[in-house]
Amino acid sequence: MKMLVPFELDEKDRKAIALFYKEKGLSDEGICTLWITMAVEAALDDVLEKLDEHERKKGMKARPKRKR
Numbered sequence: 001m002k003m004l005v006p007f008e009l010d011e012k013d014r015k016a017i018a019l020f021y022k023e024k025g026l027s028d029e030g031i032c033t034l035w036i037t038m039a040v041e042a043a044l045d046d047v048l049e050k051l052d053e054h055e056r057k058k059g060m061k062a063r064p065k066r067k068r
Helices: 011-023 028-057
Strands: none
Touching: 011 028
């Protein structure tokens, strides 16, 4: 499942999400860390998906799906 990362959201949605976490007590640094984590996870998922496709083409056994 691909996760929505901040650069795929419009400005209004980013502000709404940031406000939600700010109201829950997360600092600005924490919100930035959350965005970075989401972006890295999405990138890792894309890389692993491409690696699985490559291995399938070569007839290799695919690894188990990554759990979130």
